Amino acid sequence: MTGWWRILPLLVVLAAPAAAQELRAQLSPRDFTTLAAEIGAKVEKVGAREGERFKKGDTLIAFDCSIQRAQMAEARAALGATEKTVAVNSRLLELQTIGKLESDVAQAERDKARAKVDASGAVLGKCTVPAPFDGRVVEQKVRAQQYVQPGQALLDILDDSVLELDFIVPSKWLVWLKPGHLFQVAMDETAKTYPVKLTRIGARIDPVSQSVKVTGAIGGHFPELAAGMSGKVLLSPPP
Template sequence: MTRSVLGVAAMLLCLAATSAMAQEIRAQLSPRDFTTLAAEIGAKVERITAREGEHFTKGQMLISFDCSVNRAQLDEARASLSAADKTVSVNQRLLELQTVGKLETELSVAESQKARAKVAAMSAMVSKCSVAAPFDGRVVEQKVRQQQFVQPGQALLDILDDSVLELDFVVPSKWLIWLKPGHQFQVAIDETGKSYPVKLMRVGARIDPVSQSVRVVGAIGGRYPELTAGMSGRVLLSPPS
């Protein structure tokens, strides 16, 4: 009888310890998408439309460069292409009249193709004279200023998408028996002092063999203006009885 009571007591202590451990799981809010926008050409920053902390929409022009020289070169390339196409047209007509050789006509066609390729190259260069937002989000850090000359590859803006905030945390690998994507629980955020609903979205593909733990990701359910990426809290998640 005594052993039975002791066994039950030990089991209760074990469950209590497990529950306490579960309540001490820490997690941090992170954005669904984040990236650093960089310059693809060397040019002077002409305009910045979104500053640190400001919101923007997908496709919005965030930074534009002074590309007056590039645009002039594109106009020159287009003029050369127009002239080359006219030469081809004339030579083809003269070839029909047998007043010009086939080689000369073929050379004019090659020149036209060369001019068309230059127009394509200059058009691609001009298209890099502005940086558009790849998704809806906010500016985290502005790394350049207007009238500053930047080099290709230089960081311009750190941006993030905070429309969906995710929780990244680690749980015991044994929990995978019952913890599946779609499982709902709560997280208590330190900065706000409130609890928020969370839905498990993804489970890590690999278990750490040393700690016997696995990384999982949940998403905050709904929009809460007071929540910001970087806030942290306590995951209210316990194994079933």
């Protein structure tokens, strides 16, 4: 007779359900960026500091552009002078007292002066840095009266109006886990649970871990939540 009691412990282990996998997730903002200077100038004013909120279109950074404004005035004066020259030459050309070449040269000078006005206007448009969306300042990298160079980072900002939840799930869950799936997450920092809706699934499955990154959006507005918080996803495959 076979000693079945000898293999019974092994059968029990194989039949026991595997421990539930804990899914950890982190909150991230929907949009975030680093604003940088597009001109070299002195910072005149910082419109929002670290942690402060702002609205789309608010001036976050204003530069001292007195030199650029003077250059614009000079370009406009030059344009006015060339336009008068073109007008006079046009009349003289009708009277055949000047040649067409001289008239064409005057028109070219006018066009060049107009281009300088446009260029000066483009530079003046960079003298303020508007907010690209509603949000908050994460980090202030410059101070008032500081001179900055083109390309220098000014502010790190984020849009926390919609917070997203990023986490990893087994790739075999994709059989049933689809965008629109509703679940909850328990956040460590607040000790509360919040509703989540799956919004998108990563485009690539990790071949080693057989897992994929998914993202969900917190449903509703909860002032106590902030980007960077983490928690446990309350999600499990159907029986």
